[in-house]
Amino acid sequence: MKLFKAGAAAAVSVVLALTATACGGSSDKASDSGASGGAKKDKIVIGIKFDQPGLGLKNPDGKFTGFDVDVATYVAKELGYQPNQIEFKQAVSAERENLIANGDVKLVVATYTINDKRKAKVDFAGPYFKAHQDMLVRADDTSITKAEDLNKKKLCSVTGSTSAQNIKTKLAPDADLREYPGYSECLTGLENKAVDALTTDNSILAGFAAQEKNKGKFKLVGLNLSDEPYGIGLKKGDKDLQTKVNAALKKMVEDGSWQKSVDANFGPAGYKAEPAPQITEGS
Incomplete structure (x- = not known):
């Protein structure tokens, strides 16, 4: 009987563990701002452009390249996500606010100019670039x-x-x-x-x-x-996420990653980008 009880207890423990694992995954529309409580989330969905070479481009091999892609990847890393945990979703200009409001994406990094009309619907972090x-x-x-x-x-x-x-x-x-x-x-x-x-x-x-x-x-x-000051769009009122993204952008500039990405993506075109702008959103 003792052997039976021990086996039953072990089985129950396995079932409970599996149940906890099944319930612990995050959805695309989860409201978390990144890793919390030491637990890594499954993925983060970020809206980018798919048709802008040098900024956000989906290549024939399925890989994404460009300055906005580099910024999104860096920010995601600072929020606790590795590159293989990022899902890039196409964010055409007319749909950016809807994607954020509906929870289809956590962030939009898509040559997204900060202006008052858009700020009535979404919040921004940044700016991180001035065009x-x-x-x-x-x-x-x-x-x-x-x-x-x-x-x-x-x-x-x-x-x-x-x-x-x-x-x-x-x-x-x-x-x-x-x-x-x-x-x-x-x-x-x-x-x-x-x-x-x-x-x-x-x-x-x-x-x-x-x-x-x-x-x-x-x-x-x-x-x-x-x-055209580019900002990272996020859900209106999510001040915690805004603060974390701003901190990530500041770090990207300070450690040289921002300039390295600018040189790699715009240098070949002979385009001279302005220095990284001061972050004003959320301050």
Whole structure:
């Protein structure tokens, strides 16, 4: 009987252990801010762009590269996640707020400019980078040298981006605005002469222009039409996560990882990034 009881007790212990393991996994929409109580979470879901070379690009082999990818990976590490615990989810411009609000992602690191309209819906950490709005045109086009030249011309940007609206409302009200789902579609339209210019942040445009397949086809006009401070989007009111992400960004700058990533991702395009900006969100 003693042997039987000992065996039964062991079996119960195994069942309880398995039950605890099954209940202990985290879901994509968990509200934790990282590792807590010494326990590692299964994964963290981070929204990035999939079509921005130099910033957030999904390569044919399924791997992700770019400055935003490096920032996301570094921040995730500081929150307690290894690279194999990160799930990258595509965050197109028009869906970034919804992805955060619905809990589909924990963070959005996707050339996400901090502005008051967006801050009404989500919170930000950062900024971690400062870009400026510019325009990309065909290399042989000499007719567009300033924003006003876009009047009566076809201007492309992505749905949900603030860049085209900035030109349309302030600088070239007669521009024929064409909004496409992604930058790749705009670039194809530019090459095929379906549109005359593509506008967005200079960092994004430089990444496209520097691609091997695009070398010699396009050029940056060289305008600073706006300041674009990139922040990391997160759920509104999650001050604990905001504080942790800000701390991670500061550490990335201090230990040289930020500059190393800037050089690796933007250097080949000859794009000169500004120094890391001061963190203002959450302060």
